[in-house]
Amino acid sequence: TAAGVLAAVPAGLVIAAQPRQATEPTRPFTVPLRVPRPLRPVRLADHDLYRLTTREADVAILPGTTSRVRTFNGALSPLIVARRGRPVVIEQANALDVPFSMHLHGGHVPAHSDGHPDNEVAPGRSRLFHYPNTQLASTMWVHDHSHHAHAENIYRGAAATYVLTDPAEDRLPLPKGQYDVTLQLRDAKIEENGTLVYDLHGFQDRPTFLVNGSPRPYFEVAARKYRFRLVNTSNERAFVLRLGEGEEFTHIATDGGLLPAPVPSRILQVWPAERQEIVVDFSKYPVGSKVVLQTMMTFPGEAPEVLRFDVVRSAADPSSVPGRLRPAPDLGTPTVERQFAMSFDPASQQHLINGRPFDVNRVDFRPRLGTTESWTIENKDTAFTIPHSMHPHLEHFRVVERNGKPAGPSEAGLKDTVTVMPGESARILIRFTDYTGMFMFHCHLMGHLTMGMMGQMEMVR
Ligand code: C2O
Ligand code: CU
Incomplete structure (x- = not known):
């Protein structure tokens, strides 16, 4: 319940009961949400090959400025979509001036490809990472695990989403295609001139919240159901999300994929590195409605707004959320x-x-x-x-x-x-x-x- 969640919120954090005026330089909802398209692999006989170059890039984040960030292939929040049973090989070339050890968070992968800090890729070097994709469908993410640079590499932007699909999940009538959207959430301190200010903990005076690298964006949606895959890539920021005035949505999946059954919810906690997936039905809102997603866990002076959904058109909706999603995992008896x-x-x-x-x-x-x-x-x-x-x-x-x-x-x-x-x-x-x-x-x-x-x-x- 919401009360249970709020009781569990750490002391020192303020629960925003009402949306407040943003107190940071950027006004919310002036920038459209970036929606990443899946990267295109080279399709080889028995696997898909991606080349990811970790490098710095100047990316437009705040309107009218650019920010120097660390990226995969020059973009924030890139997306890889893989399929169960079809291995992926990633060739990572490290064009940063710090080491990088690529880790697929949530991946069931052999030790040599797990990004152990002892397997760092030095600046100027490259390495192959093998992801067998034998596990069940889930939303994962890729980040650095090097000895001393990992917190900064993540904070400065290097985070990719890795969606694994499988036939059992594809057969479910959940929202698909353009109605299945990945949302990487994080906080970041960005000065008015675009400078991204590094902080190990990520908590700083009046940070902005980024969704797929867009600052507190708006997203134009159709009045129908959407599946949102939320990935918290923040160093330490938790999001305790509420939709509109506390309206209902459906919680369908966590880190390792679909829940046994959907859970109607009004509040959603997404802690660092967690993935939570929800289905939101915008058909209950008249076209023209604006629905704000905000976090209820903020520090004093922080604005709670994360993202605004603008319902701009009607659309047919053949999707639905079945009462059973995936059988509960049987992990056996502990010894x-x-x-x-x-x-x-x-x-x-x-x-x-x-x-x-x-x-x-x-x-x-x-x-x-x-x-x-x-x-x-x-x-x-x-x-x-x-x-x-x-x-x-x-x-x-x-x-x-x-x-x-x-x-x-x-x-x-x-x-x-x-x-x-x-x-x-x-x-x-x-x-x-x-x-x-x-x-x-x-x-x-x-x-x-x-x-x-x-x-x-x-x-x-
Ligand atoms: Cu050692 Cu996201 O993980
Ligand atoms: Cu800890």
């Missing part, structure tokens, strides 16, 4: 228990998991293939009211409990990132299936990750 205590040490200014900061020379544990594990993630940061998340690479999981009680229907599907509020806990089930090798697990708040909140697990037979 191993692990605890993860997330905390901040003010003396060392480090964020720790089980009292220890990341050490590339330490393997924290070794899961066995074929085993289901039960992980309890506990946020110990009651004194600092800092939220933390847990993101294991390689395998999706299911959230089974929050604070000892069964998790709700919005968490009944597959996840790869779970956020836990100060003093709270989550229990997840995770099953290790096929790949061996070294993989990371970490908090996805980039400041915390940079300041130690990461470990590595080695999957073994």
